[in-house]
Structures are given as C-alpha cells and as structure tokens.
Amino acid sequence: MITTRARGLANLHAGVTTLCVGIFFWVYAEFILRYVPIVRLTRQVNLLPYFFCVVSGMIVSTRDLSQLVARFHRLDLGDAARLSARQVGLMAALIFTMMFATQDRSISRLFLGTLLVWSGLGLLVLNAWLPRLLARIAFPRGKHLPTVFIGRTSSLAGLKDWIAQKEPLGLHAVGLLSDETTPTDAAALPMPWLGRVHDLARVLAERQVGQVVLLQLPATDNEARAIIELCQEQGCRLLIHNNLAERYTQPLVPTLEEGRHFYTLQEEPLEDPLNRIIKRTYDLALALPMVVFVLPPLCAWVWIMQRVQAPGPLFHVRERRGQRGEVFRMLKFRSMRVSPEDAAAESKQAQAEDERIFPFGRFLRRRSLDEFPQFWNVLCGDMSVVGPRPYMPLLDEEFRQQTRGYRTRHLVKPGITGLAQSLGFRGEILETEMLNRRVYWDLYYITHWSVWLDLQISARTLNQVLRPPPTAY
DSSP: OHHHHHHHHHHHHHHHHHHHHHHHHHHHHHHHHHHOTTSOOOTTSOOHHHHHHHHHHHHHTHHHHHTTGGGGGGOOHHHHHHHHHHHHHHHHHHHHHHHHHHTOOSSOHHHHHHHHHHHHHHHHHHHHHHHHHHHHHHSOGGGOEEEEEESOHHHHHHTHHHHHHHGGGTEEEEEEEOSSOOTTTGGGSSSOEEEOGGGHHHHHHHSOOOEEEESSOOSSHHHHHHHHHHHHHTTOEEEEOOOHHHHHTSOOEEEEETTEEEEESSOOGGGSHHHHHHHHHHHHHHHHHIIIIIHHHHHHHHHHHHHHHSOSOSEEEEEEEOGGGOEEEEEEEOOBOOOOOOHHHHTSOOOTTOTTBOHHHHHHHHTTGGGTTHHHHHHHTSOEEESOOOOOHHHHHHHHHHSTTGGGGGGSOOEEEOHHHHTTOOSOOOSHHHHHHHHHHHHHHHHSOOHHHHHHHHHHHHHHHHSOOTTOO
16 A cells, blocks of 8 residues: 555664764764864763663654655655754754753763754755655665556545555556546546556556555445455455545545544644643643743832823733633733623724724734733643734634634634734724634644744744734734
C-alpha cells in the first residue's frame, strides 16, 4: 500500500538522520579536541551521556515525522525548517536537563551550543533533500505499482493531485474503468480508458496490475463483493476511496474505537489529556506573572486615566459564552463611557469612530491593553491564553444563525487572543464573509492545535500590541 511505503520512507529517514547526527557528534567532538583549543573541551570529559541525549532527542522527534507521513517525500523548505527546529529543540531540552540534573561543570557550553547550531543546519539540509533521494532509491522504476482506477470521471478529477503526489512513491496509473466514458470521450482523460467496470476481470488478466483504486464506495454489496473477489483471485491490492465527504458536503475524519470504525467531523488534539496539561501549563506560565507583576501597576494607571476622562468602574464585566457554551463573566478594562445597562446596546459592536469610547479607552483598545484583565479569567480556568475569542450571548446566537459550524468553537476554552485575531481578522464584523473567515480560522485552530501554534499566535499578538494593525480600534 502507498501509505505503508510512505510510513516506511519516514522511518528510514528517521534512522538515517539519527545515525548522521550521532556520527557528527563524535566527529565534531574530535575536531574540537584536535584543532580548536579556544573551546575548553578535554578528553577527560564524559561525552557519552550527552551523546545519548542527542540520540534520544532525535528518537523522540519521530513523533513529529508521523504527522508528515502522507507528504513526507515532498517536504518543502518550510516543513524541513520546522522539523529541524523541533529536533534541535528536543536535543537541547534533554542536554540542558542533563546538565542541570548532574551539575556538570566540566562540559564546554560553547561546544554544546555550536554542536546544536551545526546540527540544526545539517538537519535542515537533510530534511529538505534526503526524503526525495530515499524515495528514488527505495522505489525505482522497476518497483512501480501499476494501478487501475474504477469509477466516475468526476471523482478521478478530484484525485488528480493525489495521483501526481504519489508518483514518487511508485504509483503508476495504468488506466480507468468507467461506465460514464465512451471511446470518443477517452481522449480528454488524464489516463487511458480501459473499458467498462465489468471489464475488470479482463484487464487484471491481461495486464500486470498491482493495485485497484475504487474512486467511490460501491453502490451495492454485490458490486463490492465482486470487485473484492477479483482482486483476491489475481493477488491485487485494493484501495477504496472514501467519498462520503462529497455526499455529505463535509469532510469526515476516520477514527478507530475498540476495533470499530467511525467517522467524526474534526480532529480534536485537545481531547488528549497530555495536550490539555501542556496547554494549561502554558496558560499558567503566562498568566501568573501577568497577574502578579503586570496587572497591579496597569490597573493603577488605567484607574487614574479613567478618573480624568470617564469616571466609573475600573473593569467592564460582562457575560460571554465559553467552553461547551457555558456562560462566564469576562473581565476587561472599561474603555467606554458609563451608560445605563441595555442588553441590545451592549451587543452593538464597537466601530472605528464610536462615540462611546473615551480617548484613553481608544488607546487601550488599539494596543489590546483592555484585554489584560482576562489573564485573571485564565487563572480561574474560564479562558485560555490562546483560543477562539468569546462573544456576548446575543451576538453568539446571531452568529450561530449566520454561519454553519459556528458552535464548534465551543469545543475548547475561549482565548485572550486567537488565530483569527493574530492573522488580522479583528474589529467590527460588517458582513457574513468576515464572520466566515474568523470562524474558519477558529475551527482550523481547534483541529490543528499544537504548542508551536500557540507560540506563533502569542508572538504575532505581542507584535500587534507593539505595532497595532489598521483593524485595531
């Protein structure tokens, strides 16, 4: 199967790169010992524990490789750079943990630092160049997998890119069997037309076919049984393309539960307890120092400016919908003048020249400083540092009616900042398309969460605090 080939290629790459890094460790150490006296490294230093840390970091990083298996043979430079950064980061974490645990003062920090730098550069080259080389070596022309496709031409068009991407893994398209096509239409097909679906037995007997791909789920049990029996009789692999997403207009994610196969609407990395612990740790690591050291002087400054320009309460405390749609009270620095409570007026979105906002409040909003009290909500567990931004219950219900899948945002905790906001989608929502873009990136975040993604969003948000985008008001 093509998937097995891709997985094997990734494992082979992991083995080769780990071997290269391990050899480089000893070669570089010997080079430093002989030719670079400025680096204080002696032969009395026990390098073996650090060698094991380097190799262990590479082994642990194979988890990252598993996420790239499907396109491993065609990694671009960005993928290679991110993979190299994670590999070096894991090696560095293990090395510095070893140094801290053993209190080792004999090892040269300069040696370890330069080792990591050169290893990172070498891994960048290997990750960008080696997968393609290994694919050419492992799957030469003689080991191609001749493949016959069966089904509708429209389904074949949807798999055109997939077929091209799998050619380096040995997939070779022999032709198409389709009841929709006639000999006069065959010239427009991207591969030869071999006949009708009932001609499968003849094609398998006449050609050296290694794999049959059904472009859609069989219409009847009898049709499925006949194709399976023919493939088994000829010793031919069978791959059935799941076209349920076309039928239900929604991508479906396969999942295995105690040997039973199901489909779900999206991946949820934060349902993993370990991932939740990691995310909560990240939240506390940022929120605790903010609440202890930053919020008190910031509160004093905001209180003084409010007294001068718009007297009233320090905080703006209002209900928002959070995880599972539960209502919680979210804190913000008050940036508008005090007015009688009115749910309809409260749900009105702030505009660029909103008269309700006093001058210093406009400064707070533009720099996103009005959101800082929400670090208290993070400490309380109602929010996360990064996640979909929460809305007022009235707006939440209005947006639900306008956008399909909106309530999926409630699968995770809302955030002080989010992927949509870090990409510039903030401010007043004037049309449905603006809302759709925000919801798209919110759902992308939920299904693609990682610590690295949280770090990227946090860094972009910090940059926006320092250099506010035009949409900030």
